Amino acid sequence: MPHIIVENLVKTFQIAQRQPGVWGALRGVMHRNYRQITALDGISFTIEPGELIGYIGPNGAGKSTTVKVLSGILVPDSGRCEILGRVPWKERIAHVAQIGVVFGQRTQLWWDLPVIESFDLLRDIYRVDHHQYAQTRDEMIAILNLESLLDIPVRQLSLGQRMRCDLAAALIHRPSILFLDEPTIGLDVVSKLAVRDFIKRLNQERDVTVILTTHDMDDIEALCTRVMVIGQGQILSDGPLENLRARVTTERRLIVDLEGTEDITDPDASVVLRDGHRVHLTFDPDRVATADLIARITAQHPVRDLFVENTPIEEIISRLYAENR
Amino acid sequence: MPKIANRTSSLAIKSYIAVFSARFRTLLQYRAAAFAGFGTQLFWGLLRVMIFEAFYRSSTAPQPMTVDEVVTYIWLGQAFLVLIPLRADPDVRDMVRSGNVVYELVRPANLYFFWYSRAIAQRTAPGVFRALPMFITASLFFNLQMPPNIPATCTWLVSMLFAVLISAAITNLLNISLLWTISGEGISYLVFGLTWIFSGIIIPLPFFPDWAQATINILPFRYIMDIPFRFYLGHIPPEQIWYHLPFQIAYLIALITTGHLILTRGIHRLVAQGG
Amino acid sequence: MTNALRLYMHYLSQSIRSQMQYRASFIMLSFGHFLVTGIEFLAIASLFARFKHIQGWALPEVAFLYGLINISFAFADAASRGFDIFGTMVKSGDFDRLLLRPRSTALQLAGHELTLRRIGRLVQGLIVFSWASYTLDIAWSVPKIYLVFIAIFGGACLFIGLMIIQATIAFWTTESLELMNTMTYGGVETAQYPLPIYRTYFRKFFTYIVPLACVNYLPSLAILERGDPLGFPVVLQWVAPLICIIFLIVALQIWKIGVRHYRSTGS
Numbered sequence: 116m117p118h119i120i121v122e123n124l125v126k127t128f129q130i131a132q133r134q135p136g137v138w139g140a141l142r143g144v145m146h147r148n149y150r151q152i153t154a155l156d157g158i159s160f161t162i163e164p165g166e167l168i169g170y171i172g173p174n175g176a177g178k179s180t181t182v183k184v185l186s187g188i189l190v191p192d193s194g195r196c197e198i199l200g201r202v203p204w205k206e207r208i209a210h211v212a213q214i215g216v217v218f219g220q221r222t223q224l225w226w227d228l229p230v231i232e233s234f235d236l237l238r239d240i241y242r243v244d245h246h247q248y249a250q251t252r253d254e255m256i257a258i259l260n261l262e263s264l265l266d267i268p269v270r271q272l273s274l275g276q277r278m279r280c281d282l283a284a285a286l287i288h289r290p291s292i293l294f295l296d297e298p299t300i301g302l303d304v305v306s307k308l309a310v311r312d313f314i315k316r317l318n319q320e321r322d323v324t325v326i327l328t329t330h331d332m333d334d335i336e337a338l339c340t341r342v343m344v345i346g347q348g349q350i351l352s353d354g355p356l357e358n359l360r361a362r363v364t365t366e367r368r369l370i371v372d373l374e375g376t377e378d379i380t381d382p383d384a385s386v387v388l389r390d391g392h393r394v395h396l397t398f399d400p401d402r403v404a405t406a407d408l409i410a411r412i413t414a415q416h417p418v419r420d421l422f423v424e425n426t427p428i429e430e431i432i433s434r435l436y437a438e439n440r
Numbered sequence: 441m442p443k444i445a446n447r448t449s450s451l452a453i454k455s456y457i458a459v460f461s462a463r464f465r466t467l468l469q470y471r472a473a474a475f476a477g478f479g480t481q482l483f484w485g486l487l488r489v490m491i492f493e494a495f496y497r498s499s500t501a502p503q504p505m506t507v508d509e510v511v512t513y514i515w516l517g518q519a520f521l522v523l524i525p526l527r528a529d530p531d532v533r534d535m536v537r538s539g540n541v542v543y544e545l546v547r548p549a550n551l552y553f554f555w556y557s558r559a560i561a562q563r564t565a566p567g568v569f570r571a572l573p574m575f576i577t578a579s580l581f582f583n584l585q586m587p588p589n590i591p592a593t594c595t596w597l598v599s600m601l602f603a604v605l606i607s608a609a610i611t612n613l614l615n616i617s618l619l620w621t622i623s624g625e626g627i628s629y630l631v632f633g634l635t636w637i638f639s640g641i642i643i644p645l646p647f648f649p650d651w652a653q654a655t656i657n658i659l660p661f662r663y664i665m666d667i668p669f670r671f672y673l674g675h676i677p678p679e680q681i682w683y684h685l686p687f688q689i690a691y692l693i694a695l696i697t698t699g700h701l702i703l704t705r706g707i708h709r710l711v712a713q714g715g
Numbered sequence: 716m717t718n719a720l721r722l723y724m725h726y727l728s729q730s731i732r733s734q735m736q737y738r739a740s741f742i743m744l745s746f747g748h749f750l751v752t753g754i755e756f757l758a759i760a761s762l763f764a765r766f767k768h769i770q771g772w773a774l775p776e777v778a779f780l781y782g783l784i785n786i787s788f789a790f791a792d793a794a795s796r797g798f799d800i801f802g803t804m805v806k807s808g809d810f811d812r813l814l815l816r817p818r819s820t821a822l823q824l825a826g827h828e829l830t831l832r833r834i835g836r837l838v839q840g841l842i843v844f845s846w847a848s849y850t851l852d853i854a855w856s857v858p859k860i861y862l863v864f865i866a867i868f869g870g871a872c873l874f875i876g877l878m879i880i881q882a883t884i885a886f887w888t889t890e891s892l893e894l895m896n897t898m899t900y901g902g903v904e905t906a907q908y909p910l911p912i913y914r915t916y917f918r919k920f921f922t923y924i925v926p927l928a929c930v931n932y933l934p935s936l937a938i939l940e941r942g943d944p945l946g947f948p949v950v951l952q953w954v955a956p957l958i959c960i961i962f963l964i965v966a967l968q969i970w971k972i973g974v975r976h977y978r979s980t981g982s
Contacts, residue, residue: 128981183981188814190979204978212817223812227733236729239722240816240823268736476894483897486917487905491769494912499766626743633751643758647765 118292118324119162119185124194126155126180154180155191156348164291165322167314169339169356171329171432177348178328182294185326187211199291212241215285219297222281224269230280231265234287241288248287255283259313275306282313292324293317299331311337332428346436356428363431363438368424369396369408374417384408392419397426455549456557463561474569481518481574485582488514504646509673512585513644515578516669520600522566523607523664524635528614528628529558536618545707552700555615559608591678592671598681599668602688607664609695610635616699619706634659640666646675660691719822726826734831741832748835756781756843759907772909775850776939782844783863784906784931787870788899789837795875797827798882805885805977820974821879821967853938862934862953869956870930874899876959876966877925883966883973898925906931911944918945926962929955 129149154177162168172178183189184196187203187210196203203210217223224233238248256262259279264272272280278298285293295314299307315338317323329335335342335356342359344352352359369384371394379386379394383403388395398408405423412418489511496507505513532555535541544551578584587593610631617627636642638661645656645666656662667684670676676684734741759781763774792799801824804810813823853859881895902925910918910932921927929951936943937952 126981180981183811186815188811188978189981207814208817208819211815214815216815218812221809221812223815225729225733227736228729232729232732236725239725240818242718242817479894480897480901483901487901490913490917491908494769494908495762495766498769498771501765501767503765626740626747629744629747630750633747633754636751637754637758642755643762647761648758649761649764652761 117161118164118166118199119160120195120197121161121185122159122195123157124155124159124181124184124191124196125153125157126177126184126189126191128152128154153348155184155194157194158345158348158350160343160350160353162324162326164324165318167318167325167327167338167340169327169329169335169342170345171332171335171342172345173436176345178345179296181345182216182296182326182328186214186216186294212288213290214292214294215288215290216294217278217281217285217296217298219278219295219300222269222277223284224277224280226270227268229266229268230261230272233269233280233284237284237287243288247289251287251289252283255286258316259283259309275302275309278302278306278310279313282310286317290323292326295325295327295329297329297331298327299329299334307331307333314338332432336428344432344435346439349439351435351439359435360425360428360431363434364426365399365401366397366426367400367405368426369398369405369412370394370422370424371396371412371416371418372420374419377416379412379416381408381411452549452553456553459554460557460561463558464565474566477521477566477570478573481521481570482577484521485515485518485574485578489582505644505673505675508583508585509675510644511583512673513640513669515574515582515584516672517641517665519571519574519578519584520567520603520665521641522563522570523603524632524639524641525563525607525611525614526632528611528618529555529562531558532615533618541619542710545711551707552612552696552703556608556612556696556699559611559615560604562611563604563608587672588674589678592674595676595678595681596668596672599663599671599684599688602685602692603664603668605692606660606688606695609692609699610660610664613695613699613702616703616706619703619710635661635664638662639664640669644669660695663688663691719818722818723822723826727829730826730828731831734828744832745835748832749839750835752785752836752839756839769908770912775847776935776941777908778843778847779851779939780909780931780935781907782840782842782847783866783935784870784903785836785840786844787867787930788874788903789833789840790867790871791874791878792836793830793833794825794871795878796830797824798875798878800827801882802885810977814974814978821970824882851939858953859938862937862956865956866930866934869959872963873926873930873959874902876963877902879963879966879970883970886973886977902927926955926958929958 128151130152131149156177158177158181170178170181180189184191185198185203187207190204198210199213201210201213224230225236228236234252237243238245243251256265259282261279261283264276264280269277269280282298298314299310302310311334314325314327318325318338325338327334327338339356341354342352342356343350344359352362368387371379373379373392373394376392379396381396381398384396384398386394387397398405409421412421492510492514493507496503496510532541535544544554547554575584579586587596614628614631617631620627638645638656638659640662645653645662648656663684667676667688671678671681671684756778759777760774763769763777767773769777801810804813810820813820816823848855877895877898881899884895902921905913905917905921906927910921910928913921918928922929933943933947933952933955935941937949943949943952
């Protein structure tokens with residue numbers, strides 16, 4: 116049975132509009148115009164236990180509205196949503212006891228308290244049994260390497276340290292679903308890798324369903340088996356990363372480092388970028404086999420090095436949006 | 441040389457005016473705040489008027505002001521409540537908290553006057569929605585009387601102008617005190633408390649005991665409300681403006697100079713700490 | 716219920732611990748509160764020096780009203796900090812975090828902070844109250860002591876209820892809640908003087924809509940053994956403060972409506 120079922124979710128907001136200038140401000144005092152914004156325009160999907168899903172889209176596309184509905188904060192206008200057999204907004208308390216949420220830009224820890232005290236408070240908030248709490252806490256401390264941070268007030272932690280502590284905090288009550296909103300934003304490379312590694316382990320070893328919203332495409336490539344793309348309140352694409360690639364474009368990229376700086380011309384490939392000795396070519400693997408293309412180019416030009424890449428995911432996404440505009 | 445100096449200073453003044461008008465416009469947008477402010481001031485005015493009327497009903501002893509004067513004084517206080525430097529500029533507070541205040545240092549303008557322009561806007565913008573409607577309402581329905589004569593009106597207006605400038609200078613001191621995060625909060629509260637009591641908003645200053653008058657008279661806070669209001673009432677003779685005006689100007693200069701000095705030290709400290 | 720109470724105690728002990736990290740600020744602000752409220756009382760005293768009494772109530776009797784209402788307000792003010800800063804929580808999105816936890820939002824907000832620096836007002840209120848009781852030479856008895864306690868408790872409930880309603884309004888407009896300050900701070904100032912001095916509509920408002928008279932004026936009549944020109948039944952003087960518990964319950968129901976609104980509009 117799926118962990119999450121979403122059918123035709125719709126949510127609109129009313130936004131007050133302000134008029135420009137002093138006169139506009141004065142008039143705004145008397146009368147205000149409202150504009151309707153459709154944040155979710157009928158989205159549907161199901162998520163099976165243990166999936167690790169990347170949920171991506173530009174700001175204002177409806178990402179955070181979806182997460183708010185799924186986590187029980189927001190009541191949608193219409194549509195169905197069932198998570199672990201419950202309607203999130205109807206049984207908020209029972210529902211949120213089963214999920215964990217981490218916001219990259221905000222901490223849920225108590226600013227002035229040592230980390231360990233925040234964990235203790237969360238134990239009481241989530242009514243976690245003391246024995247189970249001690250066990251989970253110690254595991255988290257070991258995996259996330261928090262031992263040395265426990266007695267430090269949260270306000271003194273670095274962003275990377277805080278994120279590790281926040282991850283542990285979100286798991287104190289052993290949720291079966293975890294929502295991560297930009298968990299790697301602003302982190303240094305080492306912390307980023309540590310966070311990714313932890314998410315992967317959590318998903319594989321404990322079978323926690325993870326829904327990850329992010330702007331960092333490296334997160335997606337490193338972690339997600341399935342990617343959902345949202346734009347203007349609709350799901351534009353849903354499936355494995357390769358399918359998304361294939362749907363938008365089958366093209367690949369061939370990057371060649373030449374000995375000289377001459378031009379490359381080939382009937383099956385086109386140059387998209389030149390940078391000194393380096394040439395970026397795109398080609399369609401359905402029209403020409405990669406091996407043939409490489410053979411032809413190396414035959415015609417003295418080549419230092421060459422490699423094949425998939426189209427960067429950013430580019431795929433931006434094309435997808437362009438298509439749906 | 442003088443020409444260039446002249447141009448840069450007029451550019452600087454232009455930038456302060458721009459800051460002022462941007463802030464002024466933003467503050468006009470707080471529609472609910474304007475309505476709420478009106479209601480709040482109406483409440484406080486009515487409450488204080490009722491208390492004083494009850495006192496006057498209970499005693500026939502001679503008082504420093506007549507009941508009509510007190511009523512007008514109270515309504516003026518409510519109409520111009522915004523002159524009380526209630527708190528520091530919330531934007532400055534956020535800047536200091538987030539550490540973004542260091543970016544303020546790269547502006548090609550004097551930071552003190554930059555913030556001061558904002559503070560003046562903070563003290564005047566609400567006037568449009570608060571002072572004027574309150575003034576009109578109180579004069580129509582609640583016995584707020586007009587000044588007795590033209591000299592009283594003129595001296596009132598002059599001292600009001602300086603009241604705004606002094607109030608904004610105190611607000612700016614609150615802004616600057618935020619650079620010391622921990623003590624700033626305490627200082628803000630104390631300054632607010634002192635202004636609250638010694639400006640005349642809780643009771644007209646002449647009602648304080650005679651032995652306290654000497655202390656009250658040396659504090660700058662009475663120039664925010666009490667002195668202008670008593671010029672309005674004719675309670676202080678108009679020719680006394682030549683006595684009070686130099687004091688107002690002196691206080692203004694002193695407050696601005698102090699603010700400047702503290703700000704310089706605060707920035708020094710900030711830079712020395714490396715943000 | 717006991718579980719909620721335990722969590723609340725846990726919140727409070729952590730809140731106290733957090734505040735103790737800023738001891739200098741705490742001492743300064745408490746002292747500031749003490750000083751400002753103290754001078755405010757001196758302002759009242761100076762009016763009595765000039766007018767002698769206000770409709771038959773002299774300074775010590777007014778000081779009794781003053782002490783009583785300020786003590787209850789100090790408690791309420793300290794306990795409801797979470798509701799006080801609630802507007803900024805909605806604006807910044809931090810309120811969402813509370814909705815993500817399996818507890819009632821009201822409980823979590825109540826546990827947000829116990830503001831210790833309100834002790835400044837509390838101490839000042841206690842001093843004025845003690846001075847008044849001493850000067851008035853009150854004949855204390857068990858029922859009178861009981862009445863003081865339920866008056867303070869009822870007053871705290873009333874003010875917390877008002878602050879909850881004030882916070883609820885922030886779901887609709889986060890811009891300013893100044894108007895509600897007239898009920899809290901304004902209520903305190905109103906209750907510092909005997910109710911009969913006010914005009915009828917004002918009196919009725921603070922009796923029947925915001926039952927301020929129930930926690931301060933009516934119990935004080937019983938304790939000071941004064942006649943009531945307003946003619947409320949005497950029994951009311953002894954039970955009125957309990958009405959404010961109902962007020963708090965109603966406020967909590969209004970709060971729930973606010974949360975429901977927030978969850979459907981997402982503000």
